[in-house]
Amino acid sequence: MTSALFEIQDLHARPVDTEENSGTNLDILRGVDLVILEGELHALMGPNGSGKSTLANVLMGHPGYEVTRGKILFRGEDITGLAPDERGRLGIFLGFQYPQEIPGVKVLNFMQTALSRRKGIDLSLLEIRLSLMEKMAMLEMDQSFMDRHLNEGFSGGEKKRNEILQMALLEPDLAVLDETDSGLDVDALRIVGSGIRSIRESKPAMSALVITHYRRILEYLEPDRVHVLVAGRIVESGGPGLADRVDSQGFDAFRQGAGAGASGGRT
Ligand SMILES: Nc1ncnc2c1ncn2[C@@H]1O[C@H](COP(=O)(O)OP(=O)(O)O)[C@@H](O)[C@H]1O
Numbered sequence: 409m410t411s412a413l414f415e416i417q418d419l420h421a422r423p424v425d426t427e428e429n430s431g432t433n434l435d436i437l438r439g440v441d442l443v444i445l446e447g448e449l450h451a452l453m454g455p456n457g458s459g460k461s462t463l464a465n466v467l468m469g470h471p472g473y474e475v476t477r478g479k480i481l482f483r484g485e486d487i488t489g490l491a492p493d494e495r496g497r498l499g500i501f502l503g504f505q506y507p508q509e510i511p512g513v514k515v516l517n518f519m520q521t522a523l524s525r526r527k528g529i530d531l532s533l534l535e536i537r538l539s540l541m542e543k544m545a546m547l548e549m550d551q552s553f554m555d556r557h558l559n560e561g562f563s564g565g566e567k568k569r570n571e572i573l574q575m576a577l578l579e580p581d582l583a584v585l586d587e588t589d590s591g592l593d594v595d596a597l598r599i600v601g602s603g604i605r606s607i608r609e610s611k612p613a614m615s616a617l618v619i620t621h622y623r624r625i626l627e628y629l630e631p632d633r634v635h636v637l638v639a640g641r642i643v644e645s646g647g648p649g650l651a652d653r654v655d656s657q658g659f660d661a662f663r664q665g666a667g668a669g670a671s672g673g674r675t
């Protein structure tokens with residue numbers, strides 16, 4: 409039997425209460441179910457505001473959200489209550505839709521710390537530099553990026569490549585990539601798409617959840633399963649052909665039956 413690496417069961421989640429929104433919060437995720445087997449790549453597609461980034465953040469344990477029902481299992485273990493760094497140590501990686509700038513921290517040093525914290529591997533700066541060089545070549549990134557401050561002054565495409573560079577270094581067991589393809593031009597899309605593919609080839613057991621609006625990046629990634637998220641629920645799952653249907657029919661065709669839902673009015 410192939411084992412489920414990752415399982416989401418009836419997941420409901422909402423932003424945590426703050427003084428301003430106290431009592432007005434409704435669930436954004438309204439019953440998400442998903443099973444990813446070892447080595448599988450799943451695509452999650454959905455319109456703006458459907459809850460894709462919320463799901464990515466909740467999977468990573470973002471403190472700004474609370475799970476109101478359901479659970480998240482990783483290798484059969486309930487990780488719903490774990491802190492983000494604990495999830496990172498288990499081998500879960502999130503590539504952010506909007507990577508944060510960290511002024512004063514060089515890419516090189518950041519990567520060294522990330523590798524040490526996530527995997528307990530302590531490499532010297534020289535070893536990190538050597539390891540990154542080869543990965544940067546694959547992503548067609550200039551070596552000078554290593555000595556720049558993390559994401560500071562990076563273009564949108566450079567930030568996304570840097571997320572994939574991080575993933576290449578950390579070799580996670582599960583990578584959740586939130587719109588890594590958005591904001592990329594066609595050349596950058598090809599580089600990032602083939603980069604993700606070669607990371608998978610070098611580590612076939614790695615699983616991935618690739619969140620995207622568009623079919624384009626999936627042409628490089630050949631997903632095993634495609635899911636459509638509308639108003640906080642997966643309304644349809646299927647093979648790669650589902651991405652073609654999204655592309656030709658748009659998301660409107662999937663909205664019927666999704667219900668206006670509790671997430672309405674939060675856009
Ligand atoms: N921290 C938050 N506080 C209030 N509303 C939020 C928060 N995070 C997400 N939302 C709302 O939840 C909905 C889904 O957002 P998001 O998950 O970013 O969608 P997507 O990534 O699919 O475009 C949106 O209406 C958004 O405004």
Ligand SMILES: [Mg+2]
Nearest residue numbers: 460461505587
């Ligand atoms: Mg998003």
